[in-house]
Amino acid sequence: MAFLDLSEQEIVRRKALEELQKRGINPYPADRYDVSHTSAEIKEGYTDEESAMKDVTVAGRLMSRRIMGKASFAELQDEQGRIQLYFNRDEICEGEDKSLYNDVFKKLLDIGDIIGIKGNVFKTRMGEISINVREFVVLSKSLRPLPIVKEKDGQTYDAFSDPEQRYRQRYLDLIVNAPVRNVFRKRAKLVQSIRQFLTDKEYLEVETPILQPIYGGAAARPFKTHHNKLDQTLYLRIANELYLKKLIVGGYDGVFEFAKDFRNEGMSRFHNPEFTQMELYVAYKDYNWMMELVEEMVERVALKLHGSTKVQVGEHEIDFKRPWKRYTMFEAIEHFTGIDISKMDEAALTETAKKLEVEIDDSMGKGKLIDEIFGETCEAKLIQPTFITDYPVEMSPLAKKHRTHDGLVERFEGIVNGKEICNAYSELNDPVDQRQRFEEQLLLAKRGDDEAMMLDEDFLKAIEYGMPPTAGLGIGIDRLAMIMTNSNSIQDVLFFPQMRPEKKVLIDPVELYTELGIPAEWVPIVQKAGFTTVNELKQANPNKLHQQLCGLNKKHKIGLQNPTQEEVKVWVE
RNA sequence: GACUCAGUAGCUCAGCUGGUAGAGCACAUCCCUUUUAAGGAUGGGGUCCAGGGUUCGAAACCCUGCUGAGUCACCA
Numbered sequence: 001m002a003f004l005d006l007s008e009q010e011i012v013r014r015k016a017l018e019e020l021q022k023r024g025i026n027p028y029p030a031d032r033y034d035v036s037h038t039s040a041e042i043k044e045g046y047t048d049e050e051s052a053m054k055d056v057t058v059a060g061r062l063m064s065r066r067i068m069g070k071a072s073f074a075e076l077q078d079e080q081g082r083i084q085l086y087f088n089r090d091e092i093c094e095g096e097d098k099s100l101y102n103d104v105f106k107k108l109l110d111i112g113d114i115i116g117i118k119g120n121v122f123k124t125r126m127g128e129i130s131i132n133v134r135e136f137v138v139l140s141k142s143l144r145p146l147p148i149v150k151e152k153d154g155q156t157y158d159a160f161s162d163p164e165q166r167y168r169q170r171y172l173d174l175i176v177n178a179p180v181r182n183v184f185r186k187r188a189k190l191v192q193s194i195r196q197f198l199t200d201k202e203y204l205e206v207e208t209p210i211l212q213p214i215y216g217g218a219a220a221r222p223f224k225t226h227h228n229k230l231d232q233t234l235y236l237r238i239a240n241e242l243y244l245k246k247l248i249v250g251g252y253d254g255v256f257e258f259a260k261d262f263r264n265e266g267m268s269r270f271h272n273p274e275f276t277q278m279e280l281y282v283a284y285k286d287y288n289w290m291m292e293l294v295e296e297m298v299e300r301v302a303l304k305l306h307g308s309t310k311v312q313v314g315e316h317e318i319d320f321k322r323p324w325k326r327y328t329m330f331e332a333i334e335h336f337t338g339i340d341i342s343k344m345d346e347a348a349l350t351e352t353a354k355k356l357e358v359e360i361d362d363s364m365g366k367g368k369l370i371d372e373i374f375g376e377t378c379e380a381k382l383i384q385p386t387f388i389t390d391y392p393v394e395m396s397p398l399a400k401k402h403r404t405h406d407g408l409v410e411r412f413e414g415i416v417n418g419k420e421i422c423n424a425y426s427e428l429n430d431p432v433d434q435r436q437r438f439e440e441q442l443l444l445a446k447r448g449d450d451e452a453m454m455l456d457e458d459f460l461k462a463i464e465y466g467m468p469p470t471a472g473l474g475i476g477i478d479r480l481a482m483i484m485t486n487s488n489s490i491q492d493v494l495f496f497p498q499m500r501p502e503k504k505v506l507i508d509p510v511e512l513y514t515e516l517g518i519p520a521e522w523v524p525i526v527q528k529a530g531f532t533t534v535n536e537l538k539q540a541n542p543n544k545l546h547q548q549l550c551g552l553n554k555k556h557k558i559g560l561q562n563p564t565q566e567e568v569k570v571w572v573e
Numbered sequence: 574g575a576c577u578c579a580g581u582a583g584c585u586c587a588g589c590u591g592g593u594a595g596a597g598c599a600c601a602u603c604c605c606u607u608u609u610a611a612g613g614a615u616g617g618g619g620u621c622c623a624g625g626g627u628u629c630g631a632a633a634c635c636c637u638g639c640u641g642a643g644u645c646a647c648c649a
Contacts, residue, residue, distance in 0.1 A: 007600095007618075008582095008601085008617070009583055009599075010583085012600065064609085064610095066608050066612090067611095068605050068606065068611075071606035071608085072606090072608085073608050073609065075609085084608090084609075088606065110600090126607070126608070128607095128609075145599065146599090147599090148583085148585090149584080150610040152609085152610045153610095157585080157598080158584060158597080158599095159584095161584095161585075162580090162584090162585090162641085163641065163642060164640070164642085165584095165641095176584090220648075263648080263649085265647075266647055266648060268647095268648085270648095413649090423649075451648080476649080479649090499641085500639090500640065500641085502639095503622090
């Protein structure tokens with residue numbers, strides 16, 4: 001009866017589960033199950049010598065079966081990969097009773113079940129290293145059928161490819177799509193190698209607040225929440241920059257944090273509402289120094305992940321070998337458009353933007369115009385790793401003014417494959433200038449810029465005590481992971497990317513139906529007929545409903561006594 | 574937010590000009606003791622995303638909505 005909303009295959013599996021229990025086999029045993037080898041260790045370690053691997057224990061998920069009467073092959077998948085199993089009826093069942101093979105293995109196990117096996121390793125006639133199973137145990141019965149993906153000669157057939165299901169049910173993606181498991185291993189390795197690189201330099205890994213009373217450190221709209229006890233508005237951080245600088249004020253020479261940041265903005269294949277940045281601040285350094293650090297660090301990541309500085313990304317081969325190309329923003333624009341805008345005033349910039357067909361509006365100041373021209377004409381063309389330096393001051397309220405050029409700041413971005421992967425400054429440590437910059441942001445906010453930065457009095461107080469000259473960096477871990485794993489979308493490097501909730505069908509509780517006089521055993525059938533709420537039921541045509549119910553009763557062989565038309569009529573009214 | 578494309582069995586997909594649902598894998602029953610996208614025989618399985626409309630008749634055509642993807646916009 002509860003089976004009504006299950007597919008045929010799910011019903012079969014639930015019946016198998018019951019049958020296992022009837023035979024005294026616990027489908028979800030509590031005991032530990034220690035393995036002696038992983039699939040990979042067996043494949044690597046096996047030699048043809050007789051003595052080798054007589055007795056191995058392996059656990060994993062059953063991924064395929066080829067049953068040939070009294071013998072069968074199956075594939076077991078553990079974290080490392082797959083290993084072929086050989087089940088021989090008479091070896092598994094030594095006596096007269098063959099039910100362990102004929103019933104338990106052949107009928108009650110399914111693809112997707114997690115089992116443990118003991119046996120000895122051998123090589124088949126076809127030359128595949130396999131395990132001859134002597135004993136097997138059920139470790140976890142699977143009640144839903146897995147997508148079936150087949151492969152031959154590197155060709156994949158019937159790949160589980162629907163992006164929506166892959167992201168919503170990432171575990172399925174990980175089970176059946178082996179390359180996906182590798183993407184996330186690479187991501188972990190990427191983080192690990194950056195952490196190692198920075199820790200070797202004796203910088204301190206720190207944690208700073210995610211819930212912040214004032215959001216700052218970037219230009220973005222925040223998520224807003226509320227602390228009940230304090231009765232206070234809090235924001236999920238959009239960056240952790242200001243907190244890390246307070247730690248530099250506090251006397252640490254180098255601090256970094258792998259930070260989940262949150263931005264309440266549109267989603268795209270480059271943007272997820274929550275994403276990871278690594279921010280690093282080092283005292284007594286400047287942005288030139290930081291460029292060299294980034295080069296070295298990212299080059300090392302490429303070497304760690306690929307054993308080469310060259311990484312294939314889409315149609316491009318990207319080479320992270322140091323040193324990277326460097327352009328000032330003006331040079332880059334001149335390089336790609338042939339126009340030198342470095343001496344232009346606002347009017348000339350506006351005209352140039354129009355000539356280059358860059359979309360602009362009247363609210364844009366000089367800095368924004370330059371930024372727009374750069375974004376439209378250069379960014380996408382920068383495929384090989386490139387540093388763009390010296391940004392307009394208006395766009396960078398936390399960066400130190402350029403040591404020689406008026407109107408610019410000491411800032412750089414690293415651009416790879418047409419996208420920014422990092423952003424860094426010689427950090428502004430002049431508290432008077434910083435206050436002024438915040439005040440300019442306030443003016444922007446008043447004009448309606450909802451991403452202008454808030455004035456953070458607490459942060460100003462800190463740097464008024466004196467912050468050493470400091471180089472700061474934010475590097476987008478997700479974007480770097482995309483490049484390093486040749487992924488086209490940020491969703492492919494996040495285990496659980498943000499998705500709209502699936503629409504839930506409203507289902508009324510059984511009591512609401514029984515109150516109408518409907519026997520409890522009929523409620524699932526009424527719901528199966530499409531009337532999942534009593535309100536919907538009240539709209540129903542009683543004669544039609546009666547027919548539907550009798551039909552379902554017969555079709556699913558439920559074996560209830562059909563209600564009369566009169567009875568159904570009463571239910572609906 | 575705008576536009577384009579898509580949603581059919583557990584999975585991957587067909588389904589023509591509107592005539593009432595198909596394949597492969599998976600599943601079930603049977604055969605098969607070294608197979609490997611195992612094979613052979615037989616069979617079951619569907620809210621054709623949802624709701625409206627047009628029509629004698631809609632999976633298909635039209636409208637609205639939902640979900641996803643892509644492009645653009647916004648945004649680092």
